[in-house]
Amino acid sequence: MSSYNNFSDSITQLRYAWKKGDGTPESWGEIAHRVATNVMSVVSVSADTTREIERAIAERKFIPGGRFLAQAGRPYHQTSNCFLLRVEDSREGWGSVMNKAALMLMAGGGIGIDYSQLRPVGSALKKSGGTSSGMLPLAKTVNEIGRGVIAGGNRRSAIYGSLNWSHPDVLDFITAKNWPEYIKVQKDIDYDTPAPLDMTNISVILDKEFFAAYDNPAHSKHQWAHNVYWKVIDQMLVTAEPGFQIDYHNGRESLRNACSEIVSEDDSDVCVLGSVNLDAIESIDELSYVTELGQIFLLAGTQYTDRPTPEVKAVQEKNRRTGEGLMGISAWMAKRGKPYAADEELGQWLKVWKDVSRQTADTYADKWSFARPVAVRAIAPNGSISIAGGRTTSGLEPIFAVAYKRQFLTPDGWRYQYVVDPVAERLVEEGVDPDKIEDAYTLSMDVERRVSFQAWMQSQFVDNAISSTINLPKHGTPGNDDPKWFGEMLYTHLPNLRGVTCYPDGSRGAAQPIQAVPYREAIKKRGVVFEAKEECVSGVCGL
Numbered sequence: 001m002s003s004y005n006n007f008s009d010s011i012t013q014l015r016y017a018w019k020k021g022d023g024t025p026e027s028w029g030e031i032a033h034r035v036a037t038n039v040m041s042v043v044s045v046s047a048d049t050t051r052e053i054e055r056a057i058a059e060r061k062f063i064p065g066g067r068f069l070a071q072a073g074r075p076y077h078q079t080s081n082c083f084l085l086r087v088e089d090s091r092e093g094w095g096s097v098m099n100k101a102a103l104m105l106m107a108g109g110g111i112g113i114d115y116s117q118l119r120p121v122g123s124a125l126k127k128s129g130g131t132s133s134g135m136l137p138l139a140k141t142v143n144e145i146g147r148g149v150i151a152g153g154n155r156r157s158a159i160y161g162s163l164n165w166s167h168p169d170v171l172d173f174i175t176a177k178n179w180p181e182y183i184k185v186q187k188d189i190d191y192d193t194p195a196p197l198d199m200t201n202i203s204v205i206l207d208k209e210f211f212a213a214y215d216n217p218a219h220s221k222h223q224w225a226h227n228v229y230w231k232v233i234d235q236m237l238v239t240a241e242p243g244f245q246i247d248y249h250n251g252r253e254s255l256r257n258a259c260s261e262i263v264s265e266d267d268s269d270v271c272v273l274g275s276v277n278l279d280a281i282e283s284i285d286e287l288s289y290v291t292e293l294g295q296i297f298l299l300a301g302t303q304y305t306d307r308p309t310p311e312v313k314a315v316q317e318k319n320r321r322t323g324e325g326l327m328g329i330s331a332w333m334a335k336r337g338k339p340y341a342a343d344e345e346l347g348q349w350l351k352v353w354k355d356v357s358r359q360t361a362d363t364y365a366d367k368w369s370f371a372r373p374v375a376v377r378a379i380a381p382n383g384s385i386s387i388a389g390g391r392t393t394s395g396l397e398p399i400f401a402v403a404y405k406r407q408f409l410t411p412d413g414w415r416y417q418y419v420v421d422p423v424a425e426r427l428v429e430e431g432v433d434p435d436k437i438e439d440a441y442t443l444s445m446d447v448e449r450r451v452s453f454q455a456w457m458q459s460q461f462v463d464n465a466i467s468s469t470i471n472l473p474k475h476g477t478p479g480n481d482d483p484k485w486f487g488e489m490l491y492t493h494l495p496n497l498r499g500v501t502c503y504p505d506g507s508r509g510a511a512q513p514i515q516a517v518p519y520r521e522a523i524k525k526r527g528v529v530f531e532a533k534e535e536c537v538s539g540v541c542g543l
Contacts (some may be wrong), residue, residue, distance in 0.1 A: 001391070008388055010417075011388040015069070015070060015384050018073075027102070028060075030476070032054050034165065035054075035057060035068050036057060038304070039068065039297060041293055042300060042303045042304045053063060056294070061280045061290045062293060062297070063274060063275050064297065065079075065271070065274050066384060066385050069082060069385065069389070070108070072304070077351065079113055079255070079304060079306075080312075081272075082109045082110040082378075083308075084111045084262065085097055085100060087113060088117060089117050092382065096212045098141060098145065099112060100144070103395065104309075107306075107408040110157070110258030111142075111160070111258060112159075112162070113253050114162050114255050117133040117158060119166075121134030121172075122134070124526055143159060146199040147199055156411070158259070160200065160203070161197070161200050162202070162245050163202075165228045165229075167223070169398055174231050174235055174242055174366035175230070176197050177196065183195045201243070201258065202241050203242050205219065206229075206247055207248050207254075208251055209496065210225055211229075211248065213225040214360060214491075227511065229367075233486065233487040235484055237472065239507050242319075244497060246379075246499060257271060259467040260455075260465060261499060263464050263465050264374075266315050266319060268312045270316045270319075271321075271323055272305070272316070273323045273380050274297060275379075275380065275382060275386075276290050276326065276327070276353065277389075278331075279332050279335075281332075288356045290362070291352070291353050294357075295360040298322040298340070299368070299373065302316055303368075320365060320372065323380065325378065325379045326353065326378050326379055326396075327382045328386075330393040330396075331393045333478055334423050340356075340398045340443060341449055341450075341452070342453055350461045353377070353461070377461070377463050379395050381394055382394035382463060392423055393423060395466075395468060396466055398443055399437065400441075400516070401439050401514075402424040402437050403419065403420045403432045403516070403519040404516050405419070406418070407514075414531075415530060417529055418517065419522065419526060420522050421439070436518040444471045444472050444473050450470050451489070451500070454497060464498075466497075466498065467499070470503065472505065473502050491524065
């Protein structure tokens with residue numbers, strides 16, 4: 001068994017496998033049986049269909065989201081990956097979102113919160129007197145709730161916060177994670193050191209009005225739009241945050257989950273996630289069949305899951321939103337010798353995925369007397385499930401690096417292992433020079449190719465959104481030393497995106513959960529688990 005399979009099995013056992021009566025962990029096939037039979041038990045479906053779904057999971061052609069794998073079959077089976085929230089501008093609104101955040105995080109789901117409705121700092125409080133403290137104190141409070149909660153008992157809380165570009169507090173929001181030097185020094189010593197919003201990924205919302213203001217010098221907010229945009233560009237090229245959330249074509253859908261692949265206009269909407277493993281699919285006909293099985297499973301999952309609040313139940317029954325995604329896209333392309341870019345053959349496959357997922361969702365929603373889902377496709381980052389279940393590249397991401405060091409949480413603390421990317425390992429075994437394999441680090445020197453590929457995928461095939469991080473070289477080095485070029489390039493693609501996040505190399509120091517290492521170093525050390533003091537800080541490590 002390869003070192004990657006050993007690593008995959010360790011993640012499976014840590015995150016998803018239950019202990020059997022004799023103390024041994026479930027096999028992947030046993031997980032597939034448990035998940036498929038429990039989830040499909042709540043709807044009218046043939047035994048053959050359930051068996052086919054189980055087989056698709058067992059063969060790693062369709063991988064349900066991590067909450068399905070971990071929770072299906074438990075007395076409290078909350079199997080949704082995340083929840084989307086909007087804060088109302090009142091004392092009750094503050095109290096409600098704090099209560100919901102705690103319940104949802106403890107139930108194992110990540111949360112995303114839009115703070116745009118809150119009045120700006122200094123505004124009068126007419127009923128009680130005094131002035132508003134603005135949105136940042138609430139965001140920081142939710143951050144601390146997340147610090148106290150290990151989501152679902154075994155992984156870091158995933159939190160996302162967003163604010164509209166026109167909000168008067170947005171400039172302070174943009175720099176809210178620019179910690180003073182003494183905190184940075186202390187985090188170099190101990191990454192558990194608390195810091196403002198350190199558990200929260202943040203983004204600025206750009207709607208259609210932003211583009212109207214930015215492009216029109218006569219617009220009353222023209223200069224404000226430019227100030228906000230370029231301040232975010234300067235930040236993201238140095239610190240990785242904030243990112244942009246774009247609502248160009250869907251202005252009401254300002255809510256996002258923690259990884260921003262699910263969108264909604266409704267407070268308490270839900271992520272129901274699973275991914276077709278494109279790397280394991282042999283033909284377009286098989287893609288059609290597995291996509292159908294996956295969508296049936298996810299739609300049943302909207303009925304099967306327990307919910308942490310009554311509001312979630314009501315919104316889920318109204319929207320029935322699913323997020324059938326893809327993993328292994330980069331691997332699929334690498335096997336065919338294709339560059340990481342828009343591609344005609346890939347487009348043919350994606351159109352099948354798009355059409356079949358929609359048709360299947362509508363057919364089975366009608367059969368089961370559900371509301372037809374408002375959206376059915378989302379490309380998630382996959383995280384651990386692409387290792388544990390898929391053993392392939394995650395989501396839309398290219399191969400991150402030919403070799404890397406990955407940190408992960410165990411009951412005994414943080415550990416790390418050296419990993420050779422499975423696709424890279426396969427290519428190396430076929431005689432390809434590992435120094436020649438295209439990955440996120442090499443693509444960081446051709447960043448527009450990354451951005452344009454995501455825009456192509458989003459605009460033509462995905463009705464929710466895509467979670468993908470654009471890797472960049474270290475700030476100030478070639479490839480990340482021209483913010484004017486980067487900002488102008490990005491702006492041309494923004495209307496075709498729903499979100500964009502950048503990650504300059506080293507911007508989170510030693511705390512970053514995955515760090516590229518030389519291939520030959522990883523080969524010497526792979527298969528060994530090392531003790532680590534660093535904490536995963538990306539917010540997606542356990543999803």
